[in-house]
Amino acid sequence: MAARSLPRAPCDDPSVEPRFGLERRDFFKIVAGLTAAMGLPKSAQATVANAMQTAKRPSVIWLQFQECTGCTESLLRAEHPTLEKLILELISLDYHETLMAAAGHQAEDARKAAMAANKGKYILVVEGAIPTKENGIYCKIGGRTAIDLVKEAAADAAAVIAIGSCSSWGGMPSTTPNPTGATALHEILGKAVLTIPGCPPNPYNFLSTVVHFLTFGKLPDLDAKGRPKFAYGRLIHENCERRAHFDAGRFANQFGDDGHRQGWCLYKLGCKGPETYANCPQILFGDAGTGTWPVGTGHPCIGCTEKGIGFEKPIHALAELLTVTPPTQFARPAESQGKGATAASAAAVAAVAGVAIGIGAKVAQNLGARDAAEEAAEKKSAAAKPE
Numbered sequence: 001m002a003a004r005s006l007p008r009a010p011c012d013d014p015s016v017e018p019r020f021g022l023e024r025r026d027f028f029k030i031v032a033g034l035t036a037a038m039g040l041p042k043s044a045q046a047t048v049a050n051a052m053q054t055a056k057r058p059s060v061i062w063l064q065f066q067e068c069t070g071c072t073e074s075l076l077r078a079e080h081p082t083l084e085k086l087i088l089e090l091i092s093l094d095y096h097e098t099l100m101a102a103a104g105h106q107a108e109d110a111r112k113a114a115m116a117a118n119k120g121k122y123i124l125v126v127e128g129a130i131p132t133k134e135n136g137i138y139c140k141i142g143g144r145t146a147i148d149l150v151k152e153a154a155a156d157a158a159a160v161i162a163i164g165s166c167s168s169w170g171g172m173p174s175t176t177p178n179p180t181g182a183t184a185l186h187e188i189l190g191k192a193v194l195t196i197p198g199c200p201p202n203p204y205n206f207l208s209t210v211v212h213f214l215t216f217g218k219l220p221d222l223d224a225k226g227r228p229k230f231a232y233g234r235l236i237h238e239n240c241e242r243r244a245h246f247d248a249g250r251f252a253n254q255f256g257d258d259g260h261r262q263g264w265c266l267y268k269l270g271c272k273g274p275e276t277y278a279n280c281p282q283i284l285f286g287d288a289g290t291g292t293w294p295v296g297t298g299h300p301c302i303g304c305t306e307k308g309i310g311f312e313k314p315i316h317a318l319a320e321l322l323t324v325t326p327p328t329q330f331a332r333p334a335e336s337q338g339k340g341a342t343a344a345s346a347a348a349v350a351a352v353a354g355v356a357i358g359i360g361a362k363v364a365q366n367l368g369a370r371d372a373a374e375e376a377a378e379k380k381s382a383a384a385k386p387e
C-alpha cells in the first residue's frame with residue numbers, strides 16, 4: 001500500500017502564503033486574475049499582492065432585508081473553497097445574521113457593538129430590498145423597520161455597498177405589482193451607493209471591489225448605476241462564447257432542438273445578453289471551470305443584473321440589440337433558419353465587402369440582371385448554332 005504523507009500545517013512550509021494558506025504560486029495566480037478582472041495592468045500585480053498580504057482587514061457590517069440569502073450563499077458556497085477563504089481573510093465580518101451564532105437581543109447588541117467599535121470606518125454591505133409600504137412594516141428586525149436600521153447603519157459607514165439586485169435596484173421583490181413597496185438601497189438613503197447587482201451577484205466582483213479598496217484606499221470607478229465599471233462595463237453579448245453563432249445566424253429555436261444541442265446562440269429563446277451589462281461569461285460562477293454561467297449551461301441570460309429586464313421582461317421575449325456595431329454585422333435574427341437569400345441577407349453579404357446597404361442591394365440586383373442577360377445571350381447563341 002502506498003505510504004500517505006501527513007498533511008502539514010500551511011505555515012510550516014516557507015513556500016506557503018501564510019495569510020491565506022495557499023501555495024505562493026496559487027496565490028499569485030489569483031492575484032493575476034483579480035488584477036485583470038479589475039482592468040488593471042500587469043504591472044499592478046505586485047501592489048495588489050502586497051495589499052492583500054498586509055492591509056488591515058476592514059470591518060464589514062452586513063445587513064439582510066427582503067431577499068433569499070442567495071447573495072450570502074453564493075459567496076460562501078463556492079465549489080472551490082479559495083474564494084470564500086480569500087474574502088473572509090480580507091475582511092473582518094463583524095456582523096452577519098446568517099453566519100453569527102448570536103440570536104435575539106444578543107444579536108442586536110452585537111450589531112450595535114460592531115458599529116460603535118468601528119464608527120466611521122466600517123463598510124456597510126446591504127443584501128435585499130427595503131419595503132416602504134405601510135411605513136416599512138413588511139420587514140422588521142428586533143421591532144425596528146429595515147428603513148430605520150439601514151439609515152442608522154449607513155450614517156456611520158465609510159462606504160456603502162448594495163450587494164445583489166434586490167438591494168441595487170429592487171430586484172425580485174420589487175417586480176410588479178410590488179405589494180410591499182420594495183425599494184433600492186440608494187433610494188432609501190437618498191444618495192448613490194456602490195452596487196453589485198446580480199441574482200445572485202458574482203462573489204468574485206465583491207472580492208475584486210474589496211481588493212481594490214484595500215489596494216488603493218478607495219472604491220473603483222463606477223458607472224451611472226453605481227456599478228464598478230470593471231465588472232459591468234460591457235454587455236454579456238460582447239463576450240459570450242456563442243457570439244459567433246449569433247453573427248452567423250445559427251440559433252436554437254426551442255429547448256432541446258438541434259441548435260440547442262449544438263450550443264448555438266440562445267437569442268431566439270429570449271437571451272437578454274444583448275441588453276445586459278455584466279461580466280458573467282468572463283469570470284464564471286462557482287470557481288468550477290468552464291461553462292459555469294447561465295448561457296454556458298444552455299439557459300438564456302434572463303438579465304438578472306438589469307433593472308426593467310430581470311424578472312420584468314418575459315423570459316421568452318426577444319432582447320433589444322444594444323450593441324453599437326454596424327447593423328449589417330448582425331445576423332438576421334428575425335429570419336427563420338434554412339430559408340434562401342432575402343433582401344436582408346443580400347445586404348449583409350454586400351456589407352461584408354464593405355458596401356453600404358443601399359448600394360449592396362443594388363449590387364445584388366445588378367448581379368441578378370447580369371445573370372438574366374447572360375442566360376438570354378447563351379440561349380440566343382445556342383439557337384443560332386447550326387444543327
Ligand code: FSX
Pocket residue numbers: 066067068069070071072127128129163164165166167171172198199200201
Ligand atoms: Fe437572493 Fe440576495 Fe437574488 Fe436578492 O441575492 S439571489 S433574491 S439579488 O438579495 O439573496
Ligand code: SF4
Pocket residue numbers: 236237238240241242243244246264265266267271272273274295301
Ligand atoms: Fe450569447 Fe445570448 Fe448573445 Fe446569443 S444572444 S451570443 S447566447 S449573449
Ligand code: F3S
Pocket residue numbers: 198199236276278280293294295300301302303304305
Ligand atoms: Fe444573470 Fe444573465 Fe449573468 S441571468 S447571472 S446576468 S448571464
